[in-house]
Amino acid sequence: MSTDVTVYRNESLEARMGYARTMASAGDLIPKGLWSSPGGGVLPSPSPGKVLLVMETGAMLGIHPVAALSGVNIIEGKPSISPALMSALVRGAGHTLRVVTDGTVEGGDFSATATLTRSDDLEFTYKATWTPHRAMRAELCSYTKVGDVWKVSATGKGGGVKPWQAYTENMCKWRAVGEVCGEGAQDVIMGMHTPDELGQNVTNAGEMVSTPDTESEREPTEDWLALIEATDDKYDLAILSQRIQGFEAKDGTRVRDSEMTEAFRTAIMTHASTLTKDSRETPPPAAEPEPDENVVDAEVVPDEEPAAAAPEAAAATEPEESELAKYERESAEEYAAEMKLTGA
Known part of the structure; x- marks a missing residue:
């Protein structure tokens, strides 16, 4: 583990939360998967909570927080890592990982085989092989013979070509890598999966893309x-x-x-320049209660309890805000304030 990662892990939770808030202020430099839309008039912005989760995942894997921001993806609440990062972690731990391919997709005999030999058990080698035929059995694509040529077909709902059709050879390699690392190096990847294994749209390098693959989305x-x-x-x-x-x-x-x-x-x-109304500066006036026609010359009777006790009673009935909710709210308010100062 690098010295930088050790320094990060040794910091207090409060210091790491402050670091995540600072990183989140980078705006568009933060991957869109780490943004959130709180609603209530607050503009979408990078979520310090999500940034913190990614950096903590990176620390668990022994990589620098900045590297984690580009190599770790959060998919439906589950962290995932790219095949390249997975390979680097396994090899960095001293294990031997190799990938070999054979045949061609068009010829119907293509295969990608990943092998992993642990440094603490040199006599045994883990092996995983993926082919277009296996991908078809997993319902990732269709693989049929047209004349003398085998063809892979995989399209999204909008008709766009999916990765298993566009990058068949690479997808077989990344699936083999993810499978063999899951079998032989769980202590290194800590149960992580690749984005493709979690059903995400990926590039030819196996990295998740943020743009949807259907026009309707x-x-x-x-x-x-x-x-x-x-x-x-x-x-x-x-x-x-x-x-x-x-x-x-x-x-x-x-x-x-x-x-x-x-x-x-x-x-x-x-x-x-033509607008005069700005709801950020002029809050709407409070609506006055409508008079009750059934009440005539009502006498105002003061409460028996002193007025000073009212705030305490109200506070006792209001639910306590969680630390995470407070953290997200304050971060969103700070981001909104920065956007206002910059004239956005």
């Missing part, structure tokens, strides 16, 4: 200029600006602040 196209013109509140305009910056277009790209088109930027700035 993406945010629909909207008339942003019309929405900008229809906004009558500066705060609502700021939220709309954030939506435009994070919008995922049909081609899978995202419009970031530095890449926002001049038309959007000009429209937002021009419209903002």
Whole structure:
């Protein structure tokens, strides 16, 4: 384990939480899988809690927190690691891991075999082999012979090509690596799986991609200029600006602040100069209770309990906020404050 990881693990929980909060303030540099949308008017932002979970997972595996942010993914609450990181951890522990391939996909005889020999048991070798035929049995793809050529087919709901069709050879290799490491090096990978094993869309390197593989899962196209013109509140305009910056277009790209088109930027700035209402600065007035027609000349009788005791009684009835909820709320408020100071 490196000295940097040891230093991190030796810090107090409070110090590690502060480090996670600082890392989360990096904004778009943090993977989208570590963002959250608290709701209640709070803009989506990197979640310090998720960042902390990833860094703690990295510390458990013996890797630097920054390396964990790029190599560890949280999938439905379960940490996973890329095949490259899994291989590096196993080899770093002194074990021998090898992957060999044979045949061709088109010829119908392709196979990828991963072998692992532990440094503390050199007489035994773990072995795992994956082929397109095995992938078909696992319902990951279809593998059929068309004429004299074997073809792999795997498409998403929107008709897009999935990794098992596009990177068949690599997917077989990564599945073999994940299986053999799970059998022979559980003490190293601590039960981690690769993103593909957890059903995620991945690249040819086996790393999880954040963009959905179906058109229906993406945010629909909207008339942003019309929405900008229809906004009558500066705060609502700021939220709309954030939506435009994070919008995922049909081609899978995202419009970031530095890449926002001049038309959007000009429209937002021009419209903002015409607005006077800002719900961030002027809270709505409290609604006055409607008079009760059945009450005439009612006499106000003071409570027997002193007014000073009311806050204590209210506090006793309110549920106590958990440490995690308080941590997430304060972090979200700090991020929102930074966005306001920068004029977002």
